[in-house]
Amino acid sequence: MSKAHLKTSRWMHGKFKCCGYRMTKPREAILDVLAGTQKHLSAEDIYLAVLKFYPNTGLTTVYRNLEMFVNIGMIVKFDFGEGRSKYELADQYSEKGHHHHLVCKTCYKVIDYSDFMKDEIHFLRSIENGLSQKYNFRITDHLIRFLGICEKCGKK
Amino acid sequence: MSKAHLKTSRWMHGKFKCCGYRMTKPREAILDVLAGTQKHLSAEDIYLAVLKFYPNTGLTTVYRNLEMFVNIGMIVKFDFGEGRSKYELADQYSEKGHHHHLVCKTCYKVIDYSDFMKDEIHFLRSIENGLSQKYNFRITDHLIRFLGICEKCGKK
């Protein structure tokens, strides 16, 4: 996480100066936590992790900053159906890069995959234009996800 | 909705006898309401609509039955991001058939589309098998959605 920290600091500088945002401990910590894991974390997960670095951070602050990070596109918020949102670094700031998810309907395990991106690009190109034209809708993003039963749940 | 009602009754018969479920007014009404609209309704939307037919239905009952209908595959539950779930009849019970959604990030307007299904099938076939193999995951469903700005929101 010290490595992650260094990396994090670098983004911050670039991203914040311009937007008028200030660089604060909680913000740095939130990005560090997300940069230091491959998992999809809930607001509370992040809060608990941040707490270890800065023992009097508020959960409110975590929520507030997560929202802000989502707004400026540094973090992505997902709803996989378990009742609370999960967060991860946006594609361009993550080692994972552009990817989608397999979600187990039973235990909510989430698997990242970035296979078959060539097929995806081909598929998207073939329809995005048609859709935005037909429905007068400016498409800025897409969501592709597969649902089913994970290995562990399948054995029961 | 009288037409919808007739149609609804027919399903009920087939679907319920077997599963051990009983046919009740609220259940009939919920399906009628969903069969009588093209919209994506929240639990409360449905509750208010049902209330007009059966003035002392409980919101709890609506939630309970929506969950049951989702479980047996007659209704589909969606989260478009507005903080409450939306429901619609499952593909095979709806005039809409298999379709996906365009969702406006600004006003949460939802547009159904079923264009380019040929491309979709081609795309899915090319990757579902590979994914389920590689990740030992039994895929039962998929979610394809486009996000962006609707016509109205684009003008502001």
Added chain:
DNA sequence: CTCCATATTGGTAATGATTTCCATTAACAA
């Protein structure tokens, strides 16, 4: 048709994630 076992209902109270408030603190430009 009547009766019974039990599935279902509907009000109310709990839950639990996320927001709102607001007085206090910290960032950072001058």
Added chain:
DNA sequence: TTGTTAATGGAAATCATTACCAATATGGAG
């Protein structure tokens, strides 16, 4: 160092969804 103002964090409020539970209605057996 100082002043302006963004940012924080604790507590209270929201709000959709669930859990409870006593009262009721359904559908099959007799």
